[in-house]
Amino acid sequence: MSDYEKLVPSPTADTQPYWTGLQEGRLCLQACADCGKVRHYPRPVCDSCYSMNVKWVEASGQGKVHSWTITHYAFHPGFKGELPYILVTVDLDEGVRMNAQVRGITQADLRVGLPVKVGYDKVKDDLTLPVFERVSS
Amino acid sequence: MSLYEKGAVTGVGETKYLRGTDRTALSFQLEASLNAIRDAGLKPTDIDGLIPYGHGAVAEDFITNFGIKDLRFSATTPMGGASAVASIQCALAVIDAGICKHVLISLGRTGYSGGRIGTRVQQMPQFRTIGEFEMPLGAIAPAQLYAPMARRHMELYGTTSRQLAEIAVTTRYHASLQPNATMKNPMTIEDHQASRMISDPLRLLDCSLESDGGAAVVISAPDVARDLAKRPIMVMGVAEGHPDSPSAITQRPDLTTLGLAKAAPKAFAMAGITPGDIDVAEVYDCFTYIVMCQLEDLGFCKKGEGGGFVENGALGLNGRLPVNTHGGLLSQAHMAGMNHIVELTRQLRGEAAAQVTDAEIGLVTGYGDMGDGALAIMRRG
Numbered sequence: 287m288s289d290y291e292k293l294v295p296s297p298t299a300d301t302q303p304y305w306t307g308l309q310e311g312r313l314c315l316q317a318c319a320d321c322g323k324v325r326h327y328p329r330p331v332c333d334s335c336y337s338m339n340v341k342w343v344e345a346s347g348q349g350k351v352h353s354w355t356i357t358h359y360a361f362h363p364g365f366k367g368e369l370p371y372i373l374v375t376v377d378l379d380e381g382v383r384m385n386a387q388v389r390g391i392t393q394a395d396l397r398v399g400l401p402v403k404v405g406y407d408k409v410k411d412d413l414t415l416p417v418f419e420r421v422s423s
Numbered sequence: 424m425s426l427y428e429k430g431a432v433t434g435v436g437e438t439k440y441l442r443g444t445d446r447t448a449l450s451f452q453l454e455a456s457l458n459a460i461r462d463a464g465l466k467p468t469d470i471d472g473l474i475p476y477g478h479g480a481v482a483e484d485f486i487t488n489f490g491i492k493d494l495r496f497s498a499t500t501p502m503g504g505a506s507a508v509a510s511i512q513c514a515l516a517v518i519d520a521g522i523c524k525h526v527l528i529s530l531g532r533t534g535y536s537g538g539r540i541g542t543r544v545q546q547m548p549q550f551r552t553i554g555e556f557e558m559p560l561g562a563i564a565p566a567q568l569y570a571p572m573a574r575r576h577m578e579l580y581g582t583t584s585r586q587l588a589e590i591a592v593t594t595r596y597h598a599s600l601q602p603n604a605t606m607k608n609p610m611t612i613e614d615h616q617a618s619r620m621i622s623d624p625l626r627l628l629d630c631s632l633e634s635d636g637g638a639a640v641v642i643s644a645p646d647v648a649r650d651l652a653k654r655p656i657m658v659m660g661v662a663e664g665h666p667d668s669p670s671a672i673t674q675r676p677d678l679t680t681l682g683l684a685k686a687a688p689k690a691f692a693m694a695g696i697t698p699g700d701i702d703v704a705e706v707y708d709c710f711t712y713i714v715m716c717q718l719e720d721l722g723f724c725k726k727g728e729g730g731g732f733v734e735n736g737a738l739g740l741n742g743r744l745p746v747n748t749h750g751g752l753l754s755q756a757h758m759a760g761m762n763h764i765v766e767l768t769r770q771l772r773g774e775a776a777a778q779v780t781d782a783e784i785g786l787v788t789g790y791g792d793m794g795d796g797a798l799a800i801m802r803r804g
């Protein structure tokens with residue numbers, strides 16, 4: 287785990303709760319503490335009411351595929367070993383989108399509207415990344 | 424207040440475009456600038472405004488190398504590939520304000536020999552959000568970040584990879600007619616379809632080049648433009664547009680609409696014309712899909728109809744809308760769209776290598792930084 291060679295996030299005071307949530311197996315989204323609007327990616331100001339008061343809400347983790355790409359070329363050497371890999375853009379039920387790789391989903395499964403749920407991939411001691419998985423019917 | 428014909432392109436210049444060099448980006452930028460200044464019939468010391476492309480030469484470099492004694496204005500327009508065209512709006516504004524007479528817009532880069540795109544994007548401050556939330560997941564380069572836009576368009580509208588191939592093939596043919604293009608080997612739709620997948624649905628031949636070289640243009644005040652070496656090319660309309668969620672495509676309400684959609688109505692209204700009046704269009708082509716999407720956002724066809732619009736050689740010299748007559752970023756060289764302004768100017772002067780017959784009115788677009796757009800409409804003066 288110490289030889290992790292991919293890009294890593296550098297969380298800030300505005301974004302740390304998102305990453306801490308993933309470490310704990312929860313998808314936490316930032317929301318306005320005044321008007322309640324959920325926003326992603328995390329940022330200091332609510333674009334609806336301009337409040338800077340923030341709260342964090344635990345999301346359902348449920349969503350539907352909005353679009354995707356399948357990457358066949360390693361733009362960073364750390365990803366060479368997992369080509370090709372699927373990245374999906376997902377409409378979360380909370381009204382914001384998320385990007386992540388998939389687990390257990392193949393190219394043949396991909397379609398707009400495919401129901402997915404978030405999963406958690408602990409890639410090293412201090413980093414858990416989200417992944418999207420099939421919703422079992 | 425309008426910037427209608429408040430400035431004209433009076434000089435254009437390029438270096439030889441290369442894929443491999445030991446020269447510096449600065450030397451390319453200065454050489455292209457000198458060529459543009461000479462083309463206008465000016466001296467380097469006549470330049471009183473500078474809008475260099477970001478991350479390259481700065482005003483101090485021009486003052487030092489050109490001996491400019493009284494520089495009155497310098498700025499950058501940080502919009503990635505939309506910067507060059509957005510700089511035209513900036514130049515017209517400072518000319519109209521009476522601050523400058525001759526504004527130099529310039530670019531030099533060693534995109535092939537210096538830092539390649541994969542590492543370049545991570546270092547750009549406007550991408551700190553995706554740097555934190557998307558790049559660690561493996562979504563790193565523009566090809567990967569733009570591919571979901573193309574995929575969404577395909578799923579909603581039935582757009583196909585073969586339609587994108589039409590753009591690559593026509594652009595390559597135009598490059599083959601140029602004295603200064605880096606990729607001139609003939610390309611067929613089958614060649615495109617056989618090229619390796621980079622980030623589905625974008626294949627290698629959907630992607631632009633990485634190039635070494637420089638390009639520059641001089642924008643002058645209308646009253647002095649008429650007395651210079653070449654026929655002035657008047658700027659009839661110009662605007663920039665920024666999409667919703669400009670840095671994170673993932674969060675954009677409509678993945679299939681770019682910032683250009685906000686700029687286009689403004690620029691056409693300023694120019695007092697409609698898309699049907701355009702004789703030639705130089706459209707920013709970092710990827711084939713981005714060309715098709717911009718043609719929709721410009722109003723040449725409705726959203727979703729771009730795939731059909733580009734079919735059957737429609738973008739060729741004798742097609743319904745000649746596009747990227749110099750070979751573009753896809754096949755001439757990646758000069759961040761500065762070469763598109765150079766080419767539009769030459770088309771409207773009637774001195775292009777692949778000349779569109781009787782081209783009198785044309786447009787040039789810029790696209791960059793995940794969706795920013797800019798548009799300039801020009802006419803033969």
